[in-house]
Amino acid sequence: MAKAAETPPDTLLDKDTALRLFRMMALIRRFEERTEEQYTRARIGGYCHLAIGEEASTVGAIDALEPGDCLYASYRDHGTALAVGSEPVAVMAELFGKETGVAHGRGGSMHLMDVQRRFFGGWGIVGAHLPIATGTALALSYRDLPNAVLCQFGDGAVETGSFHEALNLAGVWDLPIVFQIINNQYGMGTSVEQSSAEPDLWRRAAAYRMHGERIDGNDVLAVREATARLMGIARRERRPALLETITYRFRGHSVADAGKVYRSAEEIESWRKRDPITRFGLHCSERGLLEQDEIDQVWSDVAAEVKSAIDEALGAAFPDPDTLYEHVYGDSAWREQFSRMRAGAPFGERGEERTWQT
Amino acid sequence: MADLTYREALRRALDDELARDPDVFLMGEEIGRFEGSYKVTAGLWQKYGPERVRETPISEEGFVGAGIGAAMMGLRPVVEIMTINFILVAMDQVINHAAKIRYMFGGAVGVPMVIRTPGGAGAQLTAQHSQSLEAWFAGCPGIKVVAPASVADAYGMLKTAIRDDDPVLFCENLVMYNVTGTMPDDPDYTVPLGRAAVVREGSDLTLVAHSYTVQRALRVADTMSRDGIEIEVVDLRSLRPLDAETVAESVRKTSRALIAEEGWSTYGVGAELAARIHRLCFDDLDAPVERVGGAEVPMPYSKPLELAALPLESKIEAAARGLLAESGIA
The missing domain is CATH 3.40.50.970 (Thiamin diphosphate (ThDP)-binding fold, Pyr/PP domains)
Incomplete structure (x- = not known):
């Protein structure tokens, strides 16, 4: 039965994998730091949730996906998009609200997605994407496909009713899905201990007779190993699982939150000492997998990549306001269906030419 | 058939x-x-x-x-x-x-x-x-x-x-x-979305409804026909997309509009249609647009109270007759 795992098993790690994991975590770190800066320069609007500190939980899990697997994430999704392989320039363009963004400027920070790579979004209502991800697992099962869904969410989502409903459905229907709690220990400023009558969140799995497991979410190899193992079981045996990865966000809930009033400087500092990227770099250099100059080279490469993403995204065009009504509906008959609804509609909804400034 | x-x-x-x-x-x-x-x-x-x-x-x-x-x-x-x-x-x-x-x-x-x-x-x-x-x-x-x-x-x-x-x-x-x-016997029979239907023709008043209220509207039209009043009944069929054109065409012909619904009319289907009819048929109307819906209370249990809360034929007919009286008929 489920138990909290202790030390993760020794994973055989080759140089290419080490470089790939390190590079992706570094790319996300650099991308998020520059995103914060772009926000303060008012190039990014709305909400903006950074995942600095959580890179191992994201990258380790996504690296364990196989072609055809599907991924869902919360609104803290910039790193998720990068980890699935979306182009940094397309992600930054989305944050800038540009037509070349991953959602053509319709979604913004919280609604990144890349359907070609089976990344089904970034979702803005806490917990609500769990039933949707469960439905995608149902579709895989219905079509008898050999894949599974990885559904990531924060610790706050565990307290929603949809968490319960989704895990129960996945359990009674034997669906191929792994629910990953990226436990950064705070839902905005409310701690897990304040929110949860059972702060060992992984133990919730027992209520659904589901495998539950807690691992160190700042250890990219442990996350990768556990995700690969549980996704393997989901794919082969149609058994869902709950994986809790313990991590920490170094920044506030969003860029509007300094993240300091509800937690101590000592606490933040203690987690900085467990920085997942520094830690993995050390792991790799100690084992002779990455030399210091290679690590330095990665940092300089990702800095250049993010800089060029910003430069290119800045130069991209904003969406044309004439496309405002595109994608509300998609059925081939929708224009015909709605053709008689313009009559007597509110001003601006009658198909008038826009004579007012926007 | x-x-x-x-x-x-x-x-x-x-x-x-x-x-x-x-x-x-x-x-x-x-x-x-x-x-x-x-x-x-x-x-x-x-x-x-x-x-x-x-x-x-x-x-x-x-x-x-x-x-x-x-x-x-x-x-x-x-x-x-x-x-x-x-x-x-x-x-x-x-x-x-x-x-x-x-x-x-x-x-x-x-x-x-x-x-x-x-x-x-x-x-x-x-x-x-x-x-x-x-x-x-x-x-x-x-x-x-x-x-x-x-x-x-x-x-x-x-x-x-x-x-x-x-x-x-x-x-x-x-x-x-x-x-x-x-x-219909045709196994390929389908009905497009966004198209209302005139289910009864008339010349004196347009009565717009959807779902079961259409049945009530038709019974009201039959009753009032005995008094020589001909009601045109429009079945919306689809609320979004909404076929406002069919409603407007009918109101232009009858010059009077009553919207009946089982839901609450305030902020309801009647409110939306009244606004559209006002814009589309401003010069055609002989009376203000009227609405009738369910009583704006949580539905009670007791039968006499429930009947009082429903937009029954009697309530729709009263609204229709009031509208006709406002414009000098009946």
Whole structure:
């Protein structure tokens, strides 16, 4: 039965994998730091949730996906998009609200997605994407496909009713899905201990007779190993699982939150000492997998990549306001269906030419 | 032409679509072995099996969400919510998710899902089981909301809704389930969304309704015809997309408009249509637009109170006669 795992098993790690994991975590770190800066320069609007500190939980899990697997994430999704392989320039363009963004400027920070790579979004209502991800697992099962869904969410989502409903459905229907709690220990400023009558969140799995497991979410190899193992079981045996990865966000809930009033400087500092990227770099250099100059080279490469993403995204065009009504509906008959609804509609909804400034 | 009940017409549409398209599947509480709380799905579980007629726990948020996630993969789930009152616990999935997904993901993925659910009152089901909430949904871009009022439309519109690539809220009616009507013999019969129907021609007043209220409207028209007053009845059929043109054409002919609905008229279908008629028919009207709906109270249990709360024929007729009197007729 489920138990909290202790030390993760020794994973055989080759140089290419080490470089790939390190590079992706570094790319996300650099991308998020520059995103914060772009926000303060008012190039990014709305909400903006950074995942600095959580890179191992994201990258380790996504690296364990196989072609055809599907991924869902919360609104803290910039790193998720990068980890699935979306182009940094397309992600930054989305944050800038540009037509070349991953959602053509319709979604913004919280609604990144890349359907070609089976990344089904970034979702803005806490917990609500769990039933949707469960439905995608149902579709895989219905079509008898050999894949599974990885559904990531924060610790706050565990307290929603949809968490319960989704895990129960996945359990009674034997669906191929792994629910990953990226436990950064705070839902905005409310701690897990304040929110949860059972702060060992992984133990919730027992209520659904589901495998539950807690691992160190700042250890990219442990996350990768556990995700690969549980996704393997989901794919082969149609058994869902709950994986809790313990991590920490170094920044506030969003860029509007300094993240300091509800937690101590000592606490933040203690987690900085467990920085997942520094830690993995050390792991790799100690084992002779990455030399210091290679690590330095990665940092300089990702800095250049993010800089060029910003430069290119800045130069991209904003969406044309004439496309405002595109994608509300998609059925081939929708224009015909709605053709008689313009009559007597509110001003601006009658198909008038826009004579007012926007 | 065969006579069927509204319930049987819906069942036949589901059966036809399940047979036609392997991506179509049904999901909902008690729709399998129990045959559906209102027996719409009777026999389908036996015919198509538990994968295609999927029984769910009492988890509306969960299984509406699951329908969305399956639809995003290209399946065509037809989700039954036992009555429209229960959809409120899944409101977030309908409004924040189903209606938004295509747009906020830039058109990359759609939600070809149907939610079937009956509304309506009249059987002493009281406050939490008697509502007509379709207007709440019809105000939201991204979903389509239809409410067939005849046996043929129940069949033809459900098939169209299932084939539609966008999320459709398909509003049925508890009282209508046992109503009998004629069904076209054509197995390919479908009804387009967004097209109202003039179901009775008249020259003195346009009476607009949807769902079961259309039946009441027709009875009012028959009654008043005996006094020489000819009412034109427009069945909206579809609330979003809304066919405002057919309504306006009728009002231009009759110069008077009354909108009847079972839901609350304040901020309701009547409010929306009154605004449109005012704009479209300003110079044609001989009287202000009138609205009649359910009494604006939570539905009471006691029979005399329930009858007082319903927009019965007598209340619709009184509203119609008042409107005619205002413009110097009757």
